[in-house]
Amino acid sequence: MELLKNQDLMQREWTPMPYDQWTNDLRSICGSFNPKAIEHNGVVTGAARRVDVCGMEFAHVSNDLDRVHRDWDDIRKDANEHLFLIMQLEGSCGVEHVGQQAVLDVGDCILVDSTRPTTFYFGGQFSNHLSLHLPRQIMYSASDVDFDIARKLEAFDPMAMMLRALVAKIMSTAQSDATSSNLRHLMFSATRQAFVSSGDTISALNDSTTRRLQLVDVLIDRHLTESDLCAKWLATRIGVSIRTLQEDFQGLGMTCTTVIRDKRLRFVREKIEQTKDQKGAKTIAEVAYSAGFNDISYFNRSFKELFDCVPTDLLRPVSAPGH
Template identity: 30%
Template sequence: MVPRHALSMLPPVKYPETSVDAFVADLRSVCGQFDVRPGKERVNMRGGALLDTRAGIEMARIAMDVQQVVRTQKSVKQESGEHYFLIVQEEGKALMSQADVSVMMSPGDMVLIDSAAPSEFTFFGHFNRQLSLHLPRAELHSRFGYDLLQGGLSLPRHDPTNMALYGVLAKVFSTTEANNPTNHYLREAVMGLLGAMLHERSGREDFAGIDSDLGSSHALTAAQAYIDTHYRNPEMSVQLMADDLCMSVRQIQRGFASIGTTPTKYLMLKRLEHTRRGLEDRKAGRRDDLIASIAYEAGFSDLSYFNRCFRQAFGQTPKEFLKLDILQAF
């Protein structure tokens, strides 16, 4: 069972209507150089960006009804990238992309973002809220080593480490005294759980302990790379992938189970993200392909099936996505 959001213990915040420019200024002062894409011809929005410090951890409460928040390569070059952001999805749905990783986040899910690399969040729903824990880059490298840390690591809501983190955050939010002696231990608990997740994902022998865990890590890495390369092939299947990788289907399934998903869902996510980007390009006038052409290009061979999957993932049909501002469809 997924625990109730520890974040509900925070004092409620009302987010009035504000200008997009004012929100961008607040977001940049709190989180750094990010660009905001509010949606077609919008100058006002509802939301805000508030900075807080609890148990010695700097954190931001971000709320918005915009379409996208993007950190570009140009933005990265303008800053030193001093933090990793542990993002907790509170409300709405967000598609996070960093490097070659795409993760659909629902309330309760978490993801680790590297501020030293470009990233993109696309939001769905009337309103989105996120909590962002700002973890010092130098400290994390000192604690865990550079090799373990990478942006785009997801921690789904049903994962035991995620549940443990929620328990610690609940205690953090219930402690209002800045000098409470338990703050140090709460901060260490957050860092310890993050380290446990990083080492578990690394497949290192000293933490994995058994060959099956190492095998799952290897299978996951190989299968993700395979899907990233071949997802546009409409004939691709888990069995074909297993045959090409000289693995069993069960090995691949166990690998994806370690990050709370399945190879089929990961394949679908890659195809849907490809079509979403293609439709965004068409909306922006960068291409004029038919919806069917964009879907087939991404590996879909059945247009009706594609339409159902797109609507289930993004809450609107591809035609609605093209005709309407993304926020008006919810």
């Protein structure tokens, strides 16, 4: 099934819906974003809905707004970190991300990082796209492949065609299907390969505070589960004093140690949620140890503080409506 012919994603007529409802729907699915309309008449033509298939989460977003923006304050509000694989289904969309700009036409794909400010431009014209949410830590820490963020794949690029075909297959496969786990792993791998980097991203970064923090963020994700990962190791790796690194993070209202801890907690949560129904899956303690935690009591306290639940809550079956 070709993704661009999926009738569940394309409608002959899109019904206007209340602006506030559309905004709330978008934030419940994608995190904190700020939409702006050219003429705020209280309605948006389109919808923002979550699609869960094959154990993967998609956001199906359509609108005729002027733009949708996400800044550093929005990023701090969100507990989850994802890479968004965006596929344009109808219309066009401008994307400004990590200092790069691109225009997505029908069939084009782009990879966007939820931990970086982003602006989507629509100019009041109708746009419809599908966004696959890929857990950020899993994408980075489970790979030795360097891949690019904010690089557009044009519709007729073989890699874009491959990604659309794979997403179409995933969207027609139930999570209970025996092949669903393999399809998820294939999606992770295929996305990395589709956006594989052609150069040394790390050596290309300069020494400004913003660029230093971008470099540190990449290093944390690449070495997240290694026991040596700490503020001192990072400062040495990028060639600055630990005081300079600490001041960089203070400017964001956080510490390097907290960032590493929270990234490890999110990584553990994603791992538990992805493997909890698999036979022979690791215990919570084993996943925590593998993520770099050495003290399970500290891990449990930190998990509760960040997610307002204990790790074992993730293993409980979801209650059916009315129960």
